[in-house]
Amino acid sequence: MTGRTEPVIGLEVHVQLATDQKLFCRCSPAFGSEPNTRVCPLCLGLPGALPVTNGGAVELAVRAALGLECTVHETSVFARKNYFYPDLPKGYQISQFERPLATGGRLVVEEGGESFAVRIRRLHLEEDAGKSLHDRRPGATAVDLNRTGVPLAEIVSEPDLTSPARARAFLDALKRLMEYLEVSDCNMEEGSLRVDANVSLRPAGSEGMGTKTELKNLNSFSGVEKGLSLEIERQAGLLEGGGTVVQETILYDERRSRVRPMRRKEESHDYRYFPDPDLPPLVVSRERIEEIRAALPERPLERRRRFREEHGLPAYDAGVLTARRGLADYFEAAVEHAPDPKTASNWVMGPVLQAVNERSLSPASFPVTPAGLGELLGLVVDGTISQNTGKEVFVRMLDTGRRAGEIVEEEGLAQVRDEDALRGWVREVLEGHPDAVERYRGGEERLLGFLVGQVMKRSAGKADPRRVNQLLRKALEG
Ligand SMILES: [Zn+2]
Secondary structure (H helix, E strand, C coil), rough: CCEEEEEEEEEEEECCCCCCCCCCCCCCCCCCCCCCCCCCCCCCCCCCCCCCCCCCHHHHHHHHHHHHHCEEEEEECEEEECCCCCCCCCCCCEEECCCCCEEEEEEEEEEECCEEEEEEEEEEEEECCCEEEEEEEEEEEEEECCCCCEEEEEEEEECCCCCCCHHHHEEEEEHHHHHHHHCCCCCCCCCCEEEEEEEEECCCCCCCCCEEEEEEECCCCHHHHHHHHHHHHHHHHHHHHCCCCCCCEEECCCCCCEEEEEEEEEEEHCCCCCCCCCCCCCCCCCCHHHHHHHHCCCCCCHHHHHHHHHHHHHHHHHHHHCCCCHHHHHHHHHCCCCHHHHHHHHHHHHHHHHHHHCCCCCCCCCCCCHHHHHCCCCCCCCCCCCCHHHHHHHHHHHHHHCHHHHHHHHHHCCCCCCCHHHHHHHHHHHCCHHHHHHHHCHHHHHHCHHHHHHHHHCCCCCCCHHHHHHHHHHHHCC
């Protein structure tokens, strides 16, 4: 292949469904327990143990599929995917193959001012396999079956992504959507969101497809972007040198920042899929699907647009505030109590978000309630306290849980707006600095700032600086 090439990328994303039971038994899918403590005969693959489908997991998968604008099928079929691996004692994984739960959706991604749609080929239910532990015993591999049977939705995109950066933007949007829909916590460190990527190269502008490789071991969104870039470079190098790309699995080594081929990739027929005889077809009635659709919460893009229209916020603010559902909820609750939406937005994007990040808090359990923030903003906007004092009061509210009004009153932080007091300080300062007054009147206008500072000092920081400014100008120019 000569000339310019372009990448064609598709993603397969596994998200762990946020239920408190596994997909086919009642064991807990919780992360972080001692190995092999959350298992039962079914998890262990003991003969005679029969699976029973967890309806809660099915509902979450339907919700995810509807959020992705998929067609949800009333009848889908669980199938056995057969392969041997030490962490899979029963010798097969229960998944869906020929008749998945949902097909044909799309996700619209808005990123940096551009917008593009990625088609979703399918979404199906699947149980997780166990986990091999290579670092528990020297020279040996141990097996932990706690993860066996954990409910997953596998989301497969069409190869509509044309760059590693877009792949990352798609993942950000997908994660945000899953969090908004409360389908999954999407915690990558705990394995509740996992990504594999398919990538091939084709001549720029053509419609054909080159041979694709599957990229694995992508442990973060930045890893997805970096791994894809390296694999695209590797394929381009092969093609430019007159070689060919082989369909194989490629491992991304984040530490060494390189990719290396692992093995020939299996074809789906290698897995000898067949309908699981222990499970009846999965039926979700049309009525139930429509009920779930009617109860879907607002999705991130819809909310972003509404924030712009309803609250009149700039696109940037709407993007930051809706990046996390908890933050968006907090903002909307604060707007109810705040003097105006833009002031609320500035404070939520500023001091609130900063404290959330620095103190590792969730907006839902933030110590300053939305109403409490609204009260504080009211005091700033009506001039009772200055912007800077407001920020100090905010920190004190965080640390003590007290109300803004209480803190301002008990600590005497309110600005002095008593005209007699202000005029007295202004007169004293003018009398005390005759040369500054003379130079100001001679044209050195920047000395106004110095004089304002002197009045503020005399008032122990409590004078209302806007009023001081007016009074000084009047006295100097009058
Ligand atoms: Zn179990």
